[in-house]
Amino acid sequence: MTTDMVLPFYLTGDEGSQPKIRGRIARLHTQMDQIIGRHGYSDVVSGLCAETLALTSVLSSMMSFEGVFTVQAKGDGAVRTLMADMTDEGAMRCYAAFDEDDALLQGAYQGPALLPRLCGSGYMAFTVDHQVTNRRYQGIVELDGPHLGDAATSWYNSSEQLKTLIITMAEKTSSGWVSSALLLQHIATSGGKMTDDLYAQPEEMDEAMSDLWHTAMTLCGSVKSEELLEPSLGLDTIIYRLFNALGPHVQPAKMVTDSCRCSDDKVRAMLEGLSATQRADVADEAGGLAVACEFCKTERSFTLSDFAAD
Numbered sequence: 001m002t003t004d005m006v007l008p009f010y011l012t013g014d015e016g017s018q019p020k021i022r023g024r025i026a027r028l029h030t031q032m033d034q035i036i037g038r039h040g041y042s043d044v045v046s047g048l049c050a051e052t053l054a055l056t057s058v059l060s061s062m063m064s065f066e067g068v069f070t071v072q073a074k075g076d077g078a079v080r081t082l083m084a085d086m087t088d089e090g091a092m093r094c095y096a097a098f099d100e101d102d103a104l105l106q107g108a109y110q111g112p113a114l115l116p117r118l119c120g121s122g123y124m125a126f127t128v129d130h131q132v133t134n135r136r137y138q139g140i141v142e143l144d145g146p147h148l149g150d151a152a153t154s155w156y157n158s159s160e161q162l163k164t165l166i167i168t169m170a171e172k173t174s175s176g177w178v179s180s181a182l183l184l185q186h187i188a189t190s191g192g193k194m195t196d197d198l199y200a201q202p203e204e205m206d207e208a209m210s211d212l213w214h215t216a217m218t219l220c221g222s223v224k225s226e227e228l229l230e231p232s233l234g235l236d237t238i239i240y241r242l243f244n245a246l247g248p249h250v251q252p253a254k255m256v257t258d259s260c261r262c263s264d265d266k267v268r269a270m271l272e273g274l275s276a277t278q279r280a281d282v283a284d285e286a287g288g289l290a291v292a293c294e295f296c297k298t299e300r301s302f303t304l305s306d307f308a309a310d
């Protein structure tokens with residue numbers, strides 16, 4: 001049984017049944033712990049990966065079509081790249097690139113306060129690949145704030161014109177890594193380039209909506225990490241506890257799994273895309289070509305004789 005899931009919900013406020021705020025709550029544990037364990041990163045890097053995966057899971061679960069949602073943070077600090085992606089079916093994976101010798105990356109994961117020091121200045125990119133239409137949309141925002149969720153929050157608020165709040169957190173427990181993300185978003189009738197209308201205009205909230213939004217944000221801010229990160233506490237219980245007064249409605253959960261999209265065929269196609277000279281440059285003395293997937297660490301072996309000599 002997977003313990004890793006995203007639970008969508010919405011809030012109607014204290015009257016009526018019209019959804020006014022959409023929400024997502026994610027908790028990743030055993031599936032994510034497998035991904036992180038395979039990489040063998042230090043605790044600090046593992047903690048960042050765990051938060052990145054939680055963030056990716058809530059953002060990916062907002063896609064209403066077949067596709068892949070990718071989150072990539074790039075900076076000039078000790079951690080140069082954090083990358084995670086997830087399909088509409090919940091297949092997730094991640095990797096990090098970093099300076100192995102940097103002392104900041106040793107020791108215990110201390111949560112988000114370390115993020116600006118670890119990643120330095122840089123940017124976070126959000127990419128949506130539509131599987132059916134082959135269209136791609138990318139948004140970029142400056143890497144700013146102590147939480148990974150902060151950059152995502154400001155991207156939605158500025159670029160997408162959607163009032164949004166995202167909290168992310170991660171912790172190493174005796175049963176492995178646990179991470180969580182909680183997202184709230186005003187359901188606007190316009191806005192949101194990622195979804196439909198490329199030319200949407202920002203929408204002002206009326207007073208009642210503004211009150212509801214601020215109450216929801218305050219309640220969201222009161223959530224305890226012990227709740228979000230406790231694997232035995234149901235996500236629906238957290239939603240009802242937090243937003244009891246705001247008409248919470250929970251929707252079916254989406255399971256999230258440790259699953260990479262790499263394949264023999266894709267690696268072969270990548271090698272075929274190189275020239276014979278380039279292949280010879282990366283081959284060992286016996287003509288062997290070993291390719292390890294940077295996401296799931298699967299190693300695949302080919303030889304130069306598998307490919308045309310040009």
Ligand SMILES: [Zn+2]
Pocket residue numbers: 260261262293294295296297298
């Ligand atoms: Zn792979």
